[in-house]
Amino acid sequence: MKIYIRTTILFLAIALASCSDVIDVPVQTAPTRLVVEASIDWEKGTMGNEQTIRLSTSTAFFETTGNTAVTGASVIISNDTSGDEFLFVDQSNGEYTTDDFVPVIGQSYTLQIIHDGETYMAQETLIPVTDITNIYQGREDGFDDEELEVHVEFIDPANEDNYYFIRFKREGDLLPELEVGDDEFIDGNEVDWWYEVQEDEDTDKIDVLQPGDVISIEMYGISSAYYNYMDILIDQIGGVGLFQATPVAVKGNCVNQTNPDNYAHGYFRLTEVNKASYTVE
Missing domain, CATH: 2.60.40 (Immunoglobulin-like)
Known part of the structure; x- marks a missing residue:
């Protein structure tokens, strides 16, 4: 009886393997632009x-x-x-x-x-764009208070609408970190903008700032239109899970x-x- 059952399972597995089909999934195309x-x-x-x-x-x-x-x-x-x-x-x-x-x-x-x-x-x-007044490191303001973050300080010009685009890139990383912001709630104040390396949720790789890491920092003054454009673009490339943005043509x-x-x-x-x-x- 045991031999019969094993033989039946073997034949069933072979039959299922031989019946597999290749399914072509059509991929949506767009005109060359x-x-x-x-x-x-x-x-x-x-x-x-x-x-x-x-x-x-x-x-x-x-x-x-x-x-x-x-x-x-x-x-x-x-x-x-x-x-x-x-x-x-x-x-x-x-x-x-x-x-x-x-x-x-x-x-x-x-x-x-x-x-x-x-x-x-x-x-x-x-x-x-306003001047950067100070760059320093700390451990208290990031998502993990045990890990290092890099801070960029500047004074937002008062009584005018200002929009910022900041690019952080650690030497050796493939891609930079892109961030945008405005002065709706910080007009005329000193701003402390910080950068912290985030854990890769896809690989669970622990990756934090270490002594000796070199960070290039670029801070741009941008128009409100470009701020809106980059805000949508960053959402498109950075959202995951429940916070993933609905894809749209940017x-x-x-x-x-x-x-x-x-x-x-x-x-x-x-x-x-x-x-x-x-x-x-």
């Missing part, structure tokens, strides 16, 4: 004349090969008050560069891109004047930026 990386960032203490804009095309989700760089486009930024134009030269690798840009705080600029017979335009204002400010339905991905921003580095002790 122009991707614009037009971040005109004026680092404090520099002339800000050297700037780069990158153009590429979007790809299918599982696409891992192929050159997406866009070449042969016309890229110009103009000062909306003086009419001065800054031509970005095609470097034949998707990058368009200039070494004669003139940044003016509070000035409005217009970006024009002509690609594949269509004209894309965007307008933004160069936003200033549109930037580059409008296709020729064919509005063929909109571009990406954003044209103009910001002043503080850059600093801190080594954990």
Whole structure:
């Protein structure tokens, strides 16, 4: 009887294994679009004349090969008050560069891109950023009061709307930590913004700041429109579980004047930026 039962189970397992089918799951596709990386960032203490804009095309989700760089486009930024134009030269690798840009705080600029017979335009204002007054480390304000965090202090300018974009990146990490904020509840006050490495919930890897870690810090002054754009984008890439954001098409400010339905991905921003580095002790 035991031999009969074992033989029956063996034949059943073979039958189930031989009846497996390959199921093709259709993957939703989207039209190929122009991707614009037009971040005109004026680092404090520099002339800000050297700037780069990158153009590429979007790809299918599982696409891992192929050159997406866009070449042969016309890229110009103009000062909306003086009419001065800054031509970005095609470097034949998707990058368009200039070494004669003139940044003016509070000035409005217009970006024009002509690609594949269509004209894309965007307008933004160069936003200033306040100075960083102090960078230090501590253990009391993070999610885990036993682990190190890095603090960035600055004074928010009073009686005006201010929006911030801060980028932290630990040396050796693949991706940076991106954060945005506004001064709705901190207008005119000293701000203490802290950065703490979070545990990877997918791998349960314990990863905290250690002495010797080098953190690069970039703090940008941004427009309210770019704040809203980045707030949605960060939610899209950072939400998990119950807090996962519903996927939506995140549109930037580059409008296709020729064919509005063929909109571009990406954003044209103009910001002043503080850059600093801190080594954990």
